[in-house]
Amino acid sequence: MLVNNQFGLNGSINIRCAIYCRVSTEEQAIMGYSLDEQERLLRIACNRLGYTVVDVYCDRGISGKNITGRPEMQRMLKEAKENKFDVVFCWKINRLARNLFDLLEMVNLLEKYNVGIKSYSEVIDTTTPQGKLQFHMLAALGEFERGTISENVKMGLLARAREGKWNGGAVLGYDIARIEGEIKQKGKGSKLVINPKEAEAVKLIFKMYAEGKGYKAIVSHINTLDYRTKKGNLFSVCGIKEILLNPVYIGMIRYNVRQEWNEKRRKKINPNPILVEGEHEAIIDNETWKKVQYNLKQSQGKPTRIYDGEFPLTGILKCPVCGAGMVINRASKKRKDGSVHRISYYACGAWKSKGTQACNSNAIRTDKVHEHVYGRLSEFISNEKLIKQVVNNINKETKQKVVPSQQELNRLVKKMEQVKRKKVKVQEMYEEDLITKEEFLNRISLLREDEENLKVAMYNCKEVIQDGVNDPIPYQVVQQILGNFEKVISNCETQEQRKRLLHMLIEKITINANRDIESIQLKLTDNLIKFINQSAEVSNKDTSVFALMTSYNFIIMI
Secondary structure: OEOOOOOOOOOOOOOEEEEEEEEOOHHHHOOOOOHHHHHHHHHHHHHHHOOEEEEEEEEEOOOOOOOOOOHHHHHHHHHHHOOOOOEEEEOOHHHHOOOHHHHHHHHHHHHHOOOEEEEOOOOOOOOOHHHHHHHHHHHHHHHHHHHHHHHHHHHHHHHHHHOOOOOOOOOOOEEEEEOOOOOOOOOOOEEEEEOHHHHHHHHHHHHHHHOOOOHHHHHHHHHHOOOOOOOOOOOOHHHHHHHHOOHHHHOEEEEOOEOOHHHHHHHOEOOOOEEEEOOOOOOOOHHHHHHHHHHHHHHOOOOOOOOOOOOOOOOOEEOOOOOOEEEEEEEEEEOOOOOEEEEEEEEEHHHHHHOOOOOOOOOEEHHHHHHHHHHHHHHHHHOHHHHHHHHHHHHHHHHHOHHHHHHHHHHHHHHHHHHHHHHHHHHHHHHOOOOOHHHHHHHHHHHHHHHHHHHHHHHHHHHHHHHHHOOOOOHHHHHHHHHHHHHHHHOOOOHHHHHHHHHHHEEEEEEOOOOOEEEEEEEEOHHHHHHHHHHOOOOHHHHHHHHHHOOOOEEEEO
């Protein structure tokens, strides 16, 4: 259902309207595409039509290629299902989506919720066959336009790479400098110049690996010397390996390694990427580069340790110092008879990846953790009195959070109104030449940031309030989830299956400074409930109970 775009409809009809705005990164600089301008024009149109604006959904700097990566779009679709508005109003249909399939799917979904779509710039009326044809043509043109732009950009970037030019993107050891006289566009008008401090780190990494040092030793040493990554973080083992494999450091340009990145991710590696001599200065000499590549090739034959599901608590067991997920670490202990005994520990993942500068090992023996966690889980699942007590506490705490959350929401709403008034005031000051364009952009940018933070905070408050006004969580629901979970996990055929199921149930396990288990947080979510429903032998009698379960998502502390 699309709403006719002809202005002058009867304003006496109370139509609840949701405004949707979007700009991609490139479009933000183009006059007429800004979010504020889209919202302003749409609000004026809503006033003219007599629509009531119930909310504004803005995706800033996000491509229209698909709808899954747009948080505000996802929020809008969720609230459409909750019947919070009657029509979605956008500046152009291509603001909703440039992908024809996504657009048609969205229209069908909104029709299912009795929500219409209205465009400010296009006259659309799907009550007639001609109108439906026009809509499909506009949607197809939007996808074609996006594809054409993408293809032209790709051709330009490939041509630059073949000429040895840098196509943008930060890289350790270099700064990106502007080339005078070239147009400032994405990937254009930039070159690499050596950053002396960062180049020291790169040279040290190559030198140590050429001398036979391992990744962990290099990470620990370089982090201890207070060198940091391009983003100011500690170095990791993976980061060191990427540096050692990057030919940019010998003055080469490598481009188009991963083709169709958005569709295939890491699955489609180009066997013949562009590799040409670049315009930038090298940091590493060819002799060192060849020695490092030889050492890397020699290490490729060594098997990687894979523990599968043998240690199922990796990641959900948290370091008591830094909070990072703990991973497996093994140590060898020599017995008196000369034999070697291998001991397995859960150790801090940050320490294992980034060295002592990030954290300490804080290791805890795997057998100790497994015995305690499995024992406590089994005790909790079989203890009806304990389950009732936990459920009652959850319901009580949820109710207690409603009043302060409502107060906080009221405060945030007032704060949001203040921010919006400030935006209007700044706009007026700029239009009256009271402030410069640069000052206007700086102020608007800060206000937009405040607005985005307030939206997130308001959404969180609404979630807490909604949970509080829902019916209490029934004890029988929790008991049945846990009972069926125990049945399913006991029937797991492999350790990997058992590990995946435990990760679905356990949010995190914390340990204290004495390396004792402090708490186990269980998460009962829709995904876990559906999985149990499919895996357990649930009778027809239990089906209604499982349907009730899927309306709850909560955390249990045991």
